Amino acid sequence: MxxxxxxxxxxxxxxxxxxxxxxxxxxxxxxxxxxxxxxxxxxxxxxxxxxxxxxxxxxxxxxxxxxxxxxxxxxxxxxxxxxxxxxxxxxxxxxxxxxxxxxxxxxxxxxxxxxxxxxxxxxxxxxxxxxRISEEMRHHEDDTISDRGPEAENHSENQSVGDVNLRSFKDMSGFTMDAADGEIGDVEDLLIDSTTWSIPFLVIETGSWYSGDKILVSTNSIDQAKWDNSTIHSQKTTESFRDCPAFDYTKPIHHDLETSLYNYHQTSNRT
Missing domain, CATH: 2.30.30.240 (PRC-barrel domain)
Structure with missing residues (x-):
């Protein structure tokens, strides 16, 4: 669900x-x-x-x-x-x-x-x-030292390696979503699947681009996230998002809506 x-x-x-x-x-x-x-x-x-x-x-x-x-x-x-x-x-x-x-x-x-x-x-x-994670840390540290040069070796043992892929929902909230040819809107929310704890959809507030409606965008459409300037990017065009399903917080997310969401985005990902 x-x-x-x-x-x-x-x-x-x-x-x-x-x-x-x-x-x-x-x-x-x-x-x-x-x-x-x-x-x-x-x-x-x-x-x-x-x-x-x-x-x-x-x-x-x-x-x-x-x-x-x-x-x-x-x-x-x-x-x-x-x-x-x-x-x-x-x-x-x-x-x-x-x-x-x-x-x-x-x-x-x-x-x-x-x-x-x-x-x-x-x-x-x-x-x-x-x-396993300790082994990953060793590889990461080796790569970091190689990239930064010998001067990094003296400090590597005292540095903790952050998980660069671990991100906060509150940090992503408000990110701007850009398509290949323009801005789509801002990230307002994320939808999670309580069976798998995956995040299949983002709730995007479209603003003036699409009458301020909230739309659901598949996370499969996101090609890159830039945390330094709070943006996420898709290689698709703005027009390809115009028919994304709308989202209304006042309406329950029932099974039929879930099915239509998955079917829509599976079809759009093939085009």
Whole structure:
């Protein structure tokens, strides 16, 4: 089922033994367009600390009560690695987080809301996540030193390598979307599939280009994101987006709409 990310901000996170806090943001991989972490503000319980929780920890959501239960205890969360969510999350921090919770690597997996078990039947890869990510860090550091020259070697051991693909929903909100021949509008929201935690569509506020209507654009249409100037780009023309399905927050996203969305964008991607 598709959900607006904006509609999920403020959901209560519930551990097995009490409330954890409120959802404040979502981190996603801008290459795979999959949600990797929910950013949870713990409030007075942990003195305003924010924690990252992977979708693999989620159980069946209570949509009416706006609650995301997780199969973790408050004590587990209290003693999780302290990560400053206002700064880029390093790969080592991700490795520490996954190691603490015994989470598998969730890249490329179809992780949805769970019902039982720590990882809900998600099979961990043969190589533990913390070992795999450490190997990636070594390769990344080698490449960085090679690109920057020998003077970088003295500082490489003290530098943490950020996950350059890990991005925040709130950071992307407001980005300008450009087509090959002009501007389409601004990113207002993202739609996530609660079965897979993928992000198949962006909600674009079209402004004067298209009477201010909100349209749904497939993430498959996005060829590049430039974070330094807050833009996303598509090689398609503005005209190719004119018939994109409209989006209305006041109307529920029912199954028929989901089907028509996927059918439309599958057809448009072939043209």
């Amino acid at each position: 598709l959900h607006s990310i904006q509609s999920l901000i403020g959901f209560t996170m519930g551990a097995t033994d009490g409330e954890i806090g409120k959802v404040k943001d979502f981190y996603f991989d801008n290459k795979t367009w999959k949600v990797k972490y929910l950013v949870v503000e713990t409030g007075n319980w942990l003195v305003g600390r924010k924690v990252l929780l992977s979708p693999v920890a989620l159980q069946a959501a209570d949509w009416d009560s706006k609650i995301f239960p997780v199969n973790l205890t408050r004590d587990q969360i209290k003693h999780s690695p302290d990560i400053d969510t206002d700064r880029p999350v390093s790969r080592q921090q991700e490795a520490d987080l996954h190691s603490h919770y015994s989470w598998p690597n969730n890249e490329g997996t179809g992780v949805g809301f769970m019902t039982t078990g720590m990882v809900g039947g998600v099979v961990a890869p043969d190589v533990p996540f913390e070992e």
